[in-house]
Amino acid sequence: MEIILALAIGVLVGSGVWLMLRPRSYQVIVGLCLLAYGVNLFIFAMGRLYIGAAPIMPKGGFVDPTAYADPLPQSLVLTAIVISFATTALFLVVMIAARGATGTDHVDGKERGRDE
Amino acid sequence: MNDALSPDHLIIAPILIPLVAGAIMLFYNDQNRQTKLMMGLAAVALTFIASLELVADVKSVTEQGGTVVGLYPLGNWPVPIGIVLVLDRLSVMMVMLTALLAGPSLIYAAAGWHGKGQHYHSMFQFLLAGVNGAFLTGDLFNLFVFFEVMLAASYGLMLHGSGPERIRAGLHYIAINLAASLLFLIGVALIYGTTGTLNMADIGRALYWLDGTDRLLFHAAAGFLGLAFLIKAAVWPLCFWLPPTYAAASPPAAAIMAIMTKVGIYVILRLSLLVLGPDAGPSAGFGAPALMIAGVLTMAFGMIGILGTPELARKGGYLAIISSGTVLAAIGFAQAGGGPMMLGGALYYMVGSTAAISAFFLIAEPVSRGDQGSDTAQTPETEPDPLSESWAPMGLDTVEDVATPASTRTVSWLTMAVCFGLVAAMLAGLPPLPGFIGKFAILRGAVEDNLSHTGALPAILWVYAAMLILSGLGALIALMRFGIRRFWAEAGPTPRILALEVVPAVILLAMIALQTLRADALLSYTRATAVALLEPATYRDAVLKNAQDVRAAPVVNLAPEQPGNEVEVDP
Numbered sequence: 001m002e003i004i005l006a007l008a009i010g011v012l013v014g015s016g017v018w019l020m021l022r023p024r025s026y027q028v029i030v031g032l033c034l035l036a037y038g039v040n041l042f043i044f045a046m047g048r049l050y051i052g053a054a055p056i057m058p059k060g061g062f063v064d065p066t067a068y069a070d071p072l073p074q075s076l077v078l079t080a081i082v083i084s085f086a087t088t089a090l091f092l093v094v095m096i097a098a099r100g101a102t103g104t105d106h107v108d109g110k111e112r113g114r115d116e
Numbered sequence: 117m118n119d120a121l122s123p124d125h126l127i128i129a130p131i132l133i134p135l136v137a138g139a140i141m142l143f144y145n146d147q148n149r150q151t152k153l154m155m156g157l158a159a160v161a162l163t164f165i166a167s168l169e170l171v172a173d174v175k176s177v178t179e180q181g182g183t184v185v186g187l188y189p190l191g192n193w194p195v196p197i198g199i200v201l202v203l204d205r206l207s208v209m210m211v212m213l214t215a216l217l218a219g220p221s222l223i224y225a226a227a228g229w230h231g232k233g234q235h236y237h238s239m240f241q242f243l244l245a246g247v248n249g250a251f252l253t254g255d256l257f258n259l260f261v262f263f264e265v266m267l268a269a270s271y272g273l274m275l276h277g278s279g280p281e282r283i284r285a286g287l288h289y290i291a292i293n294l295a296a297s298l299l300f301l302i303g304v305a306l307i308y309g310t311t312g313t314l315n316m317a318d319i320g321r322a323l324y325w326l327d328g329t330d331r332l333l334f335h336a337a338a339g340f341l342g343l344a345f346l347i348k349a350a351v352w353p354l355c356f357w358l359p360p361t362y363a364a365a366s367p368p369a370a371a372i373m374a375i376m377t378k379v380g381i382y383v384i385l386r387l388s389l390l391v392l393g394p395d396a397g398p399s400a401g402f403g404a405p406a407l408m409i410a411g412v413l414t415m416a417f418g419m420i421g422i423l424g425t426p427e428l429a430r431k432g433g434y435l436a437i438i439s440s441g442t443v444l445a446a447i448g449f450a451q452a453g454g455g456p457m458m459l460g461g462a463l464y465y466m467v468g469s470t471a472a473i474s475a476f477f478l479i480a481e482p483v484s485r486g487d488q489g490s491d492t493a494q495t496p497e498t499e500p501d502p503l504s505e506s507w508a509p510m511g512l513d514t515v516e517d518v519a520t521p522a523s524t525r526t527v528s529w530l531t532m533a534v535c536f537g538l539v540a541a542m543l544a545g546l547p548p549l550p551g552f553i554g555k556f557a558i559l560r561g562a563v564e565d566n567l568s569h570t571g572a573l574p575a576i577l578w579v580y581a582a583m584l585i586l587s588g589l590g591a592l593i594a595l596m597r598f599g600i601r602r603f604w605a606e607a608g609p610t611p612r613i614l615a616l617e618v619v620p621a622v623i624l625l626a627m628i629a630l631q632t633l634r635a636d637a638l639l640s641y642t643r644a645t646a647v648a649l650l651e652p653a654t655y656r657d658a659v660l661k662n663a664q665d666v667r668a669a670p671v672v673n674l675a676p677e678q679p680g681n682e683v684e685v686d687p
Contacts, residue, residue: 020295025287032294039298039305046309073308076257080301083264087297090271091290098287101280107291109284 005045012038023112025095025105029088036084040077047073124173127188127203129166130211130248133159138241149230150522152237156222159241163248164215170208175641187254187659195660196318202254202659205645206463210251210382213467214375216627217474218244220620224478225368227616231518232277232366239276243269243372250379254659256304256314259383263300267293270376273369274361285364292347292357300344306337317659320391320652323399335402338392342403348380349440351410352417359421359433362477370432370477371620377440378470384444388451390652404452408576411445414438415583419590428480431594435476435543438587439469445580446558454577455565456650458558460643465554467638468631472542472551475624478617479535483602485611527618529610533603535621540599542628544592545585550631555584557639 012034019031047070055071057063095105102109137159141152173186188201222240230236246266253259271293275286308314310330311322326334343354350358358377362370384407392402418438422431446454446462538549545551562577631638648654 020291028291032291032298035295035298039301042302043305043308046305048309072314073305076305076308079257079261083261084294084297087264087268087271087290087294090268091287091294094271094275094283094286094290097278098283101283107287109280109287 001049001051005041005049009038009041009045012041023106023108025098025107028107029091029095032091033088036080036088040080040084043073043077043080047071124186124188124203126166126169126173127186127201127252128190130163130170130215131201131245131252133163133166134241134244134248138238138245141238141241142235146234149237149518153222153226153230153522156237156241157219160215160218160222160244163244164212164219167208167212167215170203171212174203174205174208195662196313196315199253199255199258200315200659201252202317202655203252204655205641205648206382206386207251209463209467209641209645210378211248213378213470214244214247214251217375217471217624218372220478220623221368221371221474223623224371224617224620226522227614228521229277229366229368231520233275235272236276239269239272240372243273247375247379251382254316256307256316256319258314260297260300260304263379264297266376266379267297270369270373273373274365276369277366282364282366285360288357289361296344296347299340299347303337303340303342303344306333306340310334310337315659316387316390317656320393320396320656321660323391323396331398335399338387338399338402341387342384342406345380345383346410346444348377349384349444350377350380350414350437351440351444352414352437355414355417355437355440358437359425359430362433362436363427363429367429367478367481370429371474374436374470374474374477377436378466381440381443381447381466385447385649388447389649390655393451393650393652394453395653401452404448407448407451408445408580409448411441411443411448412576412580412583414441414444415587417441419583419587422594423590428484428598429477431598432473432476432480435469435591436473438591439466439473442469442555442558442584442587449562449566449577449580450646450650455561456643456646457561457565459561459646459649460639461554461557461559461561463642463645464550464557464635464639467642468550468554468628469543471624471627471631472539475535475539475621475628476543478624479532479539479621482532482611482613482617483536485613521614521616523614523616525615527613527615529603529613531618532613533599535618535625536595536599536603538625538628539621540592540595544595545588546592548632550628550635551588553632553635553639555588558584 016031016033016035016038019027020035022028022031050069053067053069055069055074057065057068098109099105104111106112137155141155144151146152170186186201186203187195188203189195190199190201193199218240222237225236225240243266246262246264246269249262250259250266253262271286271290274289275282304314307319310326310333311319313319313322323331323334347354347357362373365373388403388407392399392404394400396402415438418434418441421434421437425431425434443462443466446458450456450459450462542549542551545555547553559581562581563573566573566577
């Protein structure tokens with residue numbers, strides 16, 4: 001399980017960074033999304049991996065906390081997902097506006113010469 | 117001053133006032149821009165009064181030897197578990213500075229800019245709420261949330277007025293900030309993974325218990341966080357987004373965004389001295405050399421940039437970069453043990469230079485209006501907006517743009533020239549203005565606190581001192597060259613300058629003048645702030661006074677032997 005999670009984070013972040021460095025705005029936004037997924041998984045992993053353990057303790061008091069998953073990273077991930085989703089949506093709007101205003105989907109708003 | 121049972125509710129006021137004001141504005145049609153302007157000014161005034169009261173609190177408490185004035189546990193959760201707002205000398209100073217910059221920027225917006233798009237005033241208030249929240253919070257993840265509030269509002273403000281140039285610059289600005297936010301998250305997650313806490317004061321305490329591997333991971337986390345904040349603070353080589361963005365943003369938006377680079381600096385200052393300060397054991401001074409070198413290089417880059425660019429608004433961006441570099445390098449020196457005098461001078465310099473940069477952005481547009489000799493002849497407002505027609509049918513409930521100013525009084529070109537000259541003199545560090553006093557205080561602190569037994573200064577301090585003077589010289593040459601050409605050499609009709617466009621700069625200049633006249637009071641305040649920042653243990657003890665350190669206690673079995681409380685765990 002550790003290997004799978006680590007590989008998933010690595011692949012997501014790696015492809016995200018590569019795509020983010022590409023010149024097309026569509027590639028950049030897909031790269032940012034993948035990067036956000038990788039980071040969210042990473043936050044989740046920072047609460048340590050538990051299998052079959054609930055993050056919420058039942059009502060009524062004292063239990064052994066080691067039998068429960070850490071709830072804090074899960075709530076952090078929830079917040080991070082919402083925020084990154086919202087800002088990515090905003091970015092999408094600006095991207096479409098830039099496409100309309102400049103007539104190209106190059107991130108600099110103008111095409112580079114063919115020889116480059 | 118306050119016992120734990122009666123938290124001072126005033127602490128949360130600088131966050132709540134703009135947030136509520138911005139939200140109420142959304143209920144009104146955006147055509148009522150004058151009403152919204154008045155509401156915005158009232159909210160800023162209220163925030164300023166609240167910050168005045170908080171400053172008075174801080175002063176009365178710190179005279180008795182305390183550092184942290186107030187804790188505000190949100191939801192009244194016990195401290196290391198719940199989120200807490202912390203008020204100390206540094207945060208209240210920054211809150212006050214924000215309110216002081218916000219007023220002139222809003223007045224300037226009344227000259228027509230707030231009518232060139234939707235919901236300018238709401239976004240402005242949300243930006244203030246985010247900035248104040250970032251200054252006041254004592255929790256790392258809460259800081260992230262306030263950062264995002266601030267950034268989301270700044271995206272809107274940056275794009276306010278639309279036009280291809282803004283959209284193109286905005287695309288870069290948003291992309292780089294999204295990437296920086298992800299770095300921030302990685303750093304936060306790593307810190308939680310190693311220390312198990314997100315409370316800034318508690319992190320410093322937990323650091324003591326870290327073993328070798330965890331400490332390495334913690335340093336990696338500090339590196340990630342540092343990277344995220346250095347991008348915000350626009351440090352070379354992470355600063356290339358700043359000049360085009362701030363030049364493309366509308367002047368009132370750029371003026372308030374001048375405080376945003378200082379948010380990055382504030383967080384670096386707070387965390388590096390609180391967590392990685394002199395008492396952090398093996399982690400003491402982590403990142404200090406990077407801050408020093410990057411700060412000095414940033415000043416050099418800003419100096420070259422300001423000499424190289426012909427456009428006045430971009431010069432403003434490079435001035436912001438120089439100011440960032442100056443303060444960051446001073447933070448690096450303070451973290452490495454350079455003494456509080458230098459840091460106090462740097463904080464004084466930061467207050468004055470931020471106000472001056474804000475004023476610079478406000479006068480850059482009227483000064484370059486109709487300028488024949490530079491690229492700014494085609495300002496975005498004179499271009500036809502290709503988007504206005506394509507937006508209209510989208511049913512976004514948009515309100516047509518109006519550019520009529522709130523008042524049509526005009527002022528003479530000479531007034532403009534005098535304002536420009538004063539702001540330029542301030543930014544170049546000419547006596548008797550605070551730019552000079554601040555730099556002088558930094559240099560004096562650098563020499564007095566760091567002379568070794570042989571009477572020699574460390575080489576990096578020499579380089580810093582040289583850059584401090586050279587960057588001022590660069591700014592002086594660049595601005596003087598522009599001023600002479602614009603105000604003396606150019607013939608032809610002078611542009612029409614609205615009074616509303618000069619009054620904000622005059623207010624900021626009055627602030628700077630006050631800072632000169634009362635330099636002694638402010639310098640002693642910033643020096644006391646620096647002394648407090650360099651004693652992180654006091655801050656930690658104040659924040660965590662009721663919080664038991666579970667790491668220090670032996671591990672106890674929390675499950676009592678009661679059969680009724682046993683809970684089945686699904687296999």
